[in-house]
Amino acid sequence: MAVAGEFDYIIIGSGSAGSVLADRLSADQDAQVLVLEAGGSDRRFWIKMPIGYGRTFFDERVNWKYETEPESAIDSRRSYWPRGRVIGGSSSINAMVYCRGLPVDFDGWEKKGNIGWGWSDVLPYFQRSECRVDAQGNAADGGPLYVSDVTAELHPLRRHFFAAAAEVGLPYSEDFNGTQPEGVGTYQINTYKGMRCSAADAFLRPAMQRSNLRLMTRALAHRIVFKGRRAVGVEFEQDGRIVTAHARREVILCAGAVNSPQLLQLSGVGPKALLRRHGIPVVLDNEAVGGELQDHLGINYYYKSTEPTLNNQLYPLHGKLWAGLRYVLTRKGPLSVSVNQSGGFVRSGAQCASPDTQLYFNPVTYSTAPEGKRPLMNPDPFAGFIISFQPCRPKSRGRIDIRSADPRVGPQIRPNYLSDPEDVANVIAGGRLIQQMVRTQALRGLIKEAIAPDLDGMSDEQILEDFRQRCGSVFHPVGTCGMGPDARTSVVDTRLRVHGLEALRVVDASVFPTITSGNTNAPTMMVAQKAADLILADNKKMETRNAHQKA
Structure with missing residues (x-):
């Protein structure tokens, strides 16, 4: 077995969290940092061009292309889950919407016993990452x-x-x-001068100029190596070879809500019965590993428009050519932004104590193509637009578990969608809200006709049935290595250390105790910024203690 060397920190995953940690931890020139990434280069045109994420939606070169098990609550359909398998992780293939979430989300984390994770605690960590760019392009x-x-x-x-x-x-x-996130408005996105700004662009690539940071791509982690209950390294595969890297201080798992629990289980950390069934020696029996899976479900409603929309610009061949030429020459125009242009966080009814529904308004309609046939989105040959909604904080919980001891085999994903009655009620409330909106004077004049199925005449039962038949993941899985003070019901503590183990942390969306109200990329980077402070503080304490012992 080959040896990659010894490092102070080994970070598994170069996505939203891993890129932040690579930057923060390598700022200490005395610390040797290794980043392992299962995918390859992000230097691809369709990644850098904002609208190009439609091209990477089914691209196995940069995408894990996961699927859930058939879900009975959504008409026994499988849900497709694209996840980034590339430098930058999902921040390289997502729709780029940057939303911190609502203050109530993080105050809810704190109320569950996660002291130090309330809104006032986490806000500075969002701000630490952000460089705001105004409408004129001034940063x-x-x-x-x-x-x-x-x-x-x-x-x-x-x-x-x-x-x-x-x-x-x-x-x-x-x-x-900002200070008043509730309401409708325009989404901000992670771009600069018409190009995607992924976590790798912002954090990892600048940090790679440092001699103490090493990035290894196409390095598929097989397992975390333990000595007793202390993580001491990572075994991974690269170019057909099994390689081991050793960690002096910590192994930090940043592989995301699907791959982080998978790797813990492959390493012997998880439900005892599951591990034994696959012949994996048990390092730590913890039923919580892979549990508490949460995700947003959303649905689109399609309308033909009495006014021109992006369809009129992007459906004709000459329109595509013009938009492409404009983008290449100026980095402006419809190809420089996401299709998720407007929306908001709103209350579906007066009884709601806080916003419970996220809206999207897109000035385009498109056909979702069969996998491998063409890009995700092909604009329709008529003027049209989409209104969408998703309930913000679903209560349903699912699981992710390995189906094999082979790390190349994707895990079993069971979201258990709509299993909580409150989620069902929120679906109906969201549908009713969209009904109210399409009946307004403002939209009656814009709607030429609804594209079936027509929401307007649906009863509560029909809204729910339509949702079950057509809803889909909004690609926000979280919670599978949840943070909490109780080692029996959570995976990591409030410092993101894995309960019951030493020198091992999980830092990514899997640690969210509950899902945030909106898009999850921004809070994932926030978690990593805070984690960096925790890691550096803990290691400084350890160094001080060791120095005193030697003295």
Whole structure:
């Protein structure tokens, strides 16, 4: 077996969290840092061009392309889960929406016993990353991650959506990442000058200029190596060879909500019966590993429009060519932004104590292509738009478990969607809210006709049945290595150390105690920023203690 060397920190995964940690930990020139990434290079045109994520949706070269087990609550369908298998992880293939979430999300974490993770605690860690870019393209002082206001490039159709929201009494938010995130408005995205700004762009690549940071790509982690209950290294496969890297201080698992629990279980950390069934020696019996899986489910409603939309620009061949030429020459136009242009965080009814529904308004309709046939999105040959919603904080919980001791075999994913009655009620409430909006004067004048199925005449039962038949994941899996003070019901403590083990942490969306209200990329980077402070502080204490013992 080959040996890759000895490092102070080994980070498994170069995604949103791993890239942040690589930057923060390698800032100490005395610390040797290794980053292992199962995928390859992110230097691809379709990754860098914002609208290009439709091209990477089914691209196995950069995407794990996971599927859930058939889910009875959604008409026994499998749900497709794209996850980044590339430098930058899912931040290299996502739709780039940057939303911190709502303060109530993080105050909820703290109420579950996670002291130090309330809104006032985590806000500085969001701010540490962010570099705000205004609508004119001017970047303010701040962190390395560009968070851009791209309203200058957005389609004017959104004014009708805002007017409809006002008619039904929904507030307007100037900034979802500001002091008043509730309401409808325009999404900010992680781009700069018309190019995607992934976590790798912001954090990892600048850090790679340091001699003490090493990135190894196409390195598939097989297992964490333990000496007793202390993590001492990682065994991985690269170029057909099994290689081991040793860790002096810590192994940090940043593989995401699917791969982090998978790797813990492959390493002997998880439910005892599951591990024994696959012939894996048990290092630590913990039923919580892989449990508490949470995800957002959303649905689209399609309408033909009385006004031109992006379809009119991007369906004709000459329109595609013009948009492409404009993008290449100026980095502007519809190819420089996401299709998720407007939306918001709103209350589906007056009884709600806080926003419970996330909305999207997209000035385009498209056909979802069969896998491998063509890009994800092909605009329709008529003017059209989409209104979507997702319940913000689902209560249903699922599991992720290995199906084999072979790390190349994807795990079994069971989200257990809509198993909680409150989630069912929230689906109906969200559908009713969209019904109210499409009946407003603002949208009645914009809608030429609904594209079946037509939400407008549906009863509660029909709203729910339609949701079961057509809903899909919004690709926000979290919670499978959840944070909590109780070692019996959680995987990591509030310092993100794995309960019952030494020198091993999990730092990614899998540690979320509960799902945040919106897109999960921003809070994942926040978690990593806070984790870096925790790791550095803990190791400083250890060094001080060791120095005193030697004295």
